[in-house]
Amino acid sequence: MSKSGTILYLDGVSVSFDGFRAINNLSLVLDRGEMRAIIGPNGAGKTTMMDIVTGKTKPDSGEVYFNGEIDLTRHDEADIAMMGIGRKFQKPTVFESHTVEDNLMLSLKGPRSIFPALFHRKTADEARRIDDILGIIRLGDKRHMLGANLSHGQKQWLEIGMLLAQDPKLLLVDEPVAGMTDAETEETARLLKDIAKTHSVVVVEHDMHFVRELGVKVTCLHEGSVLSEGTLDFVSADDRVVEVYLGR
Numbered sequence: 001m002s003k004s005g006t007i008l009y010l011d012g013v014s015v016s017f018d019g020f021r022a023i024n025n026l027s028l029v030l031d032r033g034e035m036r037a038i039i040g041p042n043g044a045g046k047t048t049m050m051d052i053v054t055g056k057t058k059p060d061s062g063e064v065y066f067n068g069e070i071d072l073t074r075h076d077e078a079d080i081a082m083m084g085i086g087r088k089f090q091k092p093t094v095f096e097s098h099t100v101e102d103n104l105m106l107s108l109k110g111p112r113s114i115f116p117a118l119f120h121r122k123t124a125d126e127a128r129r130i131d132d133i134l135g136i137i138r139l140g141d142k143r144h145m146l147g148a149n150l151s152h153g154q155k156q157w158l159e160i161g162m163l164l165a166q167d168p169k170l171l172l173v174d175e176p177v178a179g180m181t182d183a184e185t186e187e188t189a190r191l192l193k194d195i196a197k198t199h200s201v202v203v204v205e206h207d208m209h210f211v212r213e214l215g216v217k218v219t220c221l222h223e224g225s226v227l228s229e230g231t232l233d234f235v236s237a238d239d240r241v242v243e244v245y246l247g248r
């Protein structure tokens with residue numbers, strides 16, 4: 001299969017831990033600009049797949065390419081982050097004692113340490129970037145609030161904003177709506193759809209209501225490979241998906 005036009009290209013990828021194949025001949029291709037939802041039961045390999053993409057885990061075999069041309073298996077985690085793959089873990093880890101705006105300032109792309117980042121005057125360009133991000137993450141009116149005082153959902157949005165501040169081409173987002181209210185969940189779907197207008201996005205999520213709101217192609221993983229792929233309606237109607245995941 002051609003890699004041109006892809007932002008993420010995995011083919012025949014396998015990795016074993018102590019003889020257990022967590023990823024088994026996995027092939028998964030994401031077009032540039034696409035948002036994809038990844039579903040699947042516990043232990044299906046979703047986290048391990050993201051660990052492979054971000055360079056945390058090296059595959060035993062298979063091809064892993066970013067942007068159609070960069071062989072990710074040849075790079076380490078720091079390189080891969082610099083090249084434009086950003087990851088958000090499930091649990092939010094914002095700086096609680098800093099304001100929303102300072103959290104974003106600290107995350108802006110570019111070499112910086114905490115003191116210069118907080119005490120230098122924002123350039124006009126930085127101010128504009130932060131305003132843009134605050135708009136996208138729905139926290140414009142909370143910019144001076146301390147991280148500690150945000151709701152769980154708002155912390156997740158701030159962390160998505162911190163990811164955007166690093167200007168990634170591809171965002172990997174792990175279970176963003178776990179623990180959110182229904183209203184926050186729906187807003188998160190809208191927020192990610194906004195981000196997907198200008199970024200490629202992979203979202204791992206168990207909440208099927210949220211996946212439906214995203215309205216994107218779905219890949220169901222099982223035992224380290226793709227079990228089913230297509231629209232949510234197509235994947236949900238697949239007996240094997242019902243058997244191992246949705247029917248449980």
Ligand SMILES: Nc1ncnc2c1ncn2[C@@H]1O[C@H](COP(=O)(O)OP(=O)(O)OP(=O)(O)O)[C@@H](O)[C@H]1O
Binds near residue numbers: 046
């Ligand atoms: N470092 C490791 N050492 C040994 N086994 C591992 C390691 N990492 C993952 N595994 C195993 O690989 C399998 C896939 O795990 P993974 O965390 O990728 O699944 P998942 O789809 O993300 O599950 P969940 O929905 O629970 O997060 C599991 O059986 C897990 O126990």
